[in-house]
Amino acid sequence: MYVRSQRNRILDPYNPLLPMHFRYERAPDVSELLFTIVDKLGFTHVPKNRVYCYRSYGSKASNTIARVHSLPKIWQQALSEPAYYAVEVLAEQYDGLPTDEKEKTLIHELLHIPRAFGGGFRHHRDWVTQRRVEELHRTFRRS
Numbered sequence: 135m136y137v138r139s140q141r142n143r144i145l146d147p148y149n150p151l152l153p154m155h156f157r158y159e160r161a162p163d164v165s166e167l168l169f170t171i172v173d174k175l176g177f178t179h180v181p182k183n184r185v186y187c188y189r190s191y192g193s194k195a196s197n198t199i200a201r202v203h204s205l206p207k208i209w210q211q212a213l214s215e216p217a218y219y220a221v222e223v224l225a226e227q228y229d230g231l232p233t234d235e236k237e238k239t240l241i242h243e244l245l246h247i248p249r250a251f252g253g254g255f256r257h258h259r260d261w262v263t264q265r266r267v268e269e270l271h272r273t274f275r276r277s
Contacts, residue, residue, distance in 0.1 A: 161189040164223055168240050174277045175241070175270055179249045186220045189228070199227045202243045204253045217253040234271070241270050 164187040172180050195201075203220040210217060221243050223229075228239065245262040246255050256262055 156190065156192040158188045158190050158222070161187045161223060164189065164221065164228075164240070167236065168221060168244070171237065171240055171244065171274060174274050175244075177244060179251050180244065180247060181251065184216065184218045184251070185247075186218070188220055188222045189225050190222050191225045193224045193226070195224060198224055199231070200224065200239050200243050202246045202255070204247075204255065207253050210253055217251055219247055219251075237274060238267050238271050241274065242267050245270075 165185075168185065168187055169182050171177070172182060200221060200223045203222060205213075205215065205218045209215075221240065223239070228236065231239065242262060245266065246257075248254050248256050
């Protein structure tokens with residue numbers, strides 16, 4: 135007989151009485167900023183109804199402010215769903231940043247989403263670069 139010994143701490147709602155563990159929560163403030171960036175920079179390949187933003191707490195990742203996740207092709211096919219992306223900001227690193235740095239962080243993550251919006255990622259090599267982020271940020275601030 136299987137007895138569930140632990141709660142699923144990632145999916146369960148936050149309980150302040152439990153010890154601090156890794157957890158996610160929806161981030162409407164991040165969504166608002168991300169969608170403003172999408173609109174102002176003309177990222178028409180990013181359907182806003184298929185991008186979700188989350189804030190995570192308790193990550194042990196170092197040198198990471200945010201990351202983007204996708205629904206891979208195999209899961210798209212298995213679930214008969216189109217591609218979706220989730221942008222995760224790590225609260226401990228992201229929340230204390232100045233607004234400019236938050237904007238640059240989200241621009242960086244958006245650059246990882248390919249024009250095909252098919253569940254894949256664009257790599258840093260020659261596309262997601264500091265130079266491109268800075269140029270797009272200047273364009274964003276001018277608009």
